[in-house]
Amino acid sequence: MLKTLSNWLAGAALLALSGLVQAENYDYLLLASSWEPGFCATHQGNTECANLSSTSFAGSHLSLHGLWPNNYDGSYPSYCGVPQAQINLDRAPTWCSMANYGLSSAMATQLSTYMPGAASCLDKHEWYKHGTCSDQGTDPNSYWATADWLVAKLGQTSFNKFIASKAGKYVSRSQLLAAFETSFGSGSAAALSLLCSSSGGKSYLTEARIALDPAALGDFPAGSALVTDAGTAGTCPSSNIYIARP
Template sequence: MRAFVIAGTIAAAVWQAGPAAAGSNEYVFSLSWQPAFCETRPQKTECKSMTPDRYDAANVVLHGLWPQGAQFCGVPAYIVALDNDPGRWLDMPEVAMKPETRQELATYMPGVASGLHLHEWYKHGTCSGLSPDGYFGLSVTLAKSAATASFGKLLHGSVGATITGQQLCEALARDYGDKASQLVKLIVKNGTFSEIRFTLQADADKTTALNATHMLPMGGARCSTTPIRIDAAGN
């Protein structure tokens, strides 16, 4: 069971992780392109504060790491109800984690400003078999790996310009082998790059890595010559 402590109001509550859930053998790892996200949600706190020189303006950032097969493990009904309303994510109890974990998370998951980390923990992290520090630490490690991979560098170097699916597939192949285009799901909305997802196979100790030996087939990327815009901040 998970335990939680209520201190004054819901907003002041702190979630303490109890015994871990069993965890999952498969995770979907999702990375977003924040300028494209902010085009559709400019009212978000993290979008109002975005500047062209901020990390998330020019690098893929963490959307989530989602254990497959379960959600909201041991989470009380009132928290699930709050989670169902994105406007109330910050009303959910804060998750206890080390200050350094939270500081890194705020960089690699800018949605922390709007409570995205709380949504991700309660809906997905509680089913990971990991502590909050373990779950978010692993998520950040994967996000860092992606940003420094060939495909992450391609996106970083193409801010405000266009690339093709073929270019992206070639970069993925350099990172993860010739079949890499089959191992991702590429989300492009109205010609603009929005998100990329991987399905990762966990090791026996429930950790994952962003490499070909851990990846399972997904929807695949279209390796075509169709232009894909890489939005810049404020576009």
């Protein structure tokens, strides 16, 4: 099943990437990937966490949170051309009450695998706030095809394998950074920010965010696709980072 999805995504993403031209309103893209077991350990009760298992994609792979246009000065465009009514619903937040936005049934199926948060209508929040400001801001299906392709590629790296192999154990920030550089090359960890959340006396790894060059997305996961001078900051401590099990 996952191999079929990957093949479908490869074709869809190549079509999307072939026409990609960097927009002038942002400097780089931030691929926000979630370690869903850690997210669910610190957000109990979320709809998507009910079906999380070791056999699901999100149970053993970094999954999709979002793909965000960002600027070097720390600002980012948001809600580009979005009606105020939808912005109000997003900020409430009542994401599932937001309007449908042209997502195809095929892409909705892909997102159910690669973005488990879509069960809580995360895709609506992400599209309206971030996707509308991307190069594919008028085509949600191309936007999500690109994002899904990136996170599927990330899931094939030794960085993902390292995280999955440490489920149920503690690691240090330096170990995670070293694992990233094993995958992406020397100095590449400057493109990575690691996010942790605390609960019950543990600091859980919840996200890995990677700064990407919009003009080189097709190279991912090669180091040439990374932006190493974005200066994005993480929140994980230097040691005792817990990698949760599904």
